[in-house]
Amino acid sequence: MTAISRVIGRQILDSRGNPSVEVDVTLVDGSRGRAAVPSGASTGAAEAVELRDGDPARFHGKGVSKAVAAVNGEIADAVAGLDAEDQARVDETMIALDGTKEKGRLGANALLGVSLATVKAAAVAHDQPLFRYVGGVGARLLPVPMMNIVNGGAHADNPLDFQEFMIAPVGAASFFEAVRMGSEVFHTLRRSLAAAGHSVNVGDEGGFAPTFATADQALEFVVRAIEETGYRPGTDITICLDPASSEFFRDGLYSYGGEGVDRSVDEHIAYLLDLAARYPITSIEDPMAENDITGWKKLTAAAAPALQLVGDDVFCTDADRLLDGVEGGYANAILVKVNQIGTLTETLRTVDTAHKAGYQVVISHRSGETEDTTIADLAVGLGCGQIKTGSLSRSDRTAKYNQLIRIEEELGNQARYAGS
Numbered sequence: 001m002t003a004i005s006r007v008i009g010r011q012i013l014d015s016r017g018n019p020s021v022e023v024d025v026t027l028v029d030g031s032r033g034r035a036a037v038p039s040g041a042s043t044g045a046a047e048a049v050e051l052r053d054g055d056p057a058r059f060h061g062k063g064v065s066k067a068v069a070a071v072n073g074e075i076a077d078a079v080a081g082l083d084a085e086d087q088a089r090v091d092e093t094m095i096a097l098d099g100t101k102e103k104g105r106l107g108a109n110a111l112l113g114v115s116l117a118t119v120k121a122a123a124v125a126h127d128q129p130l131f132r133y134v135g136g137v138g139a140r141l142l143p144v145p146m147m148n149i150v151n152g153g154a155h156a157d158n159p160l161d162f163q164e165f166m167i168a169p170v171g172a173a174s175f176f177e178a179v180r181m182g183s184e185v186f187h188t189l190r191r192s193l194a195a196a197g198h199s200v201n202v203g204d205e206g207g208f209a210p211t212f213a214t215a216d217q218a219l220e221f222v223v224r225a226i227e228e229t230g231y232r233p234g235t236d237i238t239i240c241l242d243p244a245s246s247e248f249f250r251d252g253l254y255s256y257g258g259e260g261v262d263r264s265v266d267e268h269i270a271y272l273l274d275l276a277a278r279y280p281i282t283s284i285e286d287p288m289a290e291n292d293i294t295g296w297k298k299l300t301a302a303a304a305p306a307l308q309l310v311g312d313d314v315f316c317t318d319a320d321r322l323l324d325g326v327e328g329g330y331a332n333a334i335l336v337k338v339n340q341i342g343t344l345t346e347t348l349r350t351v352d353t354a355h356k357a358g359y360q361v362v363i364s365h366r367s368g369e370t371e372d373t374t375i376a377d378l379a380v381g382l383g384c385g386q387i388k389t390g391s392l393s394r395s396d397r398t399a400k401y402n403q404l405i406r407i408e409e410e411l412g413n414q415a416r417y418a419g420s
């Protein structure tokens, strides 16, 4: 009854107005799962390939009709009749069919849509919420959200070199309270930015994108917003950064274009550690560029063990790349983005590898998102403990927070919030 009977792919639009892939998988018993695929802007070099048409006459080259055709043709034929409960078999069949290391022939966007729609259909067939189907009876940990309230880098049109300034309500009693606290700080920040004459326009992930040139400016506003809202920075709410350093590492230097300063690897490390000492920063993602492994090792050795160092571009959600980090002694956490690797089965292996190695796991959206909320369920199902899914505005971001509010409600007194 859980055999796959029908697979339909279609082109939809993402939050940046670019085409993306959506897939419906229907089982013999009529259960249906639907998944939409996100898309990054500051992508890692080792990410699985997102197949785009490249026809400048249509969607400025960003169409995904080839990936959709792959879903409706080759992939639909190959997975028809497979048991949706056997996720690994479905995913391995698609990986073998694609035949390339980076999933570039059929497109990781095609594979991921089918992979996630399959698990969602299987959950429906079991009459279970997705988080429960994925995580079983033990799934009850609600993640601490990293809420991105100031945007820069590749996600905004301002001079800020760092891509993301996030708040994490670690002192909340529940996920619901965490969202309330984050939302309050977000609105305080809007008021104080406006009062200081700054723009309150937002970037790709819904955080404000004022024309700040330095991280200090952003951090001062964020700390003040936390305080003015009535919370204690560092105790109730901490700050997390994603400088997305691969974006401004050139010729061995960290080139801060907005600030107009070049920093050597050592100077960049010293700068980051100084920021972490002066502000209540508990986590830095991609502090070093993906190809600056020496820098990654130096920073990991120099930083206090309590400072979370999250590998995004450097690991690309790939278990083998993560193992390089574990063995090489760099980073102590991994960002998990399902479309960086392209199937659920591979994502599960990466999360498992991280947990075994004692690395923290932060499940994450992409800067181009849709209304799909799969990562909210995966966060709880896989016991990730942390989720990064943007600001407290824009439906593509709040959809994930709202789904986690529903999951917490469903778990009732079984729910446990991963805060401090």
Ligand SMILES: O=C(O)[C@@H](CO)OP(=O)(O)O
Pocket: 039, 040, 041, 042, 043, 044, 163, 164, 205, 242, 244, 312, 335, 364, 365, 366, 367, 368
């Ligand atoms: O760098 C990141 O962590 C992500 C998500 O915030 O951005 P993008 O999807 O553009 O890679």
Ligand SMILES: [Mg+2]
Pocket: 242, 244, 285, 286, 312, 313, 335
């Ligand atoms: Mg990142």
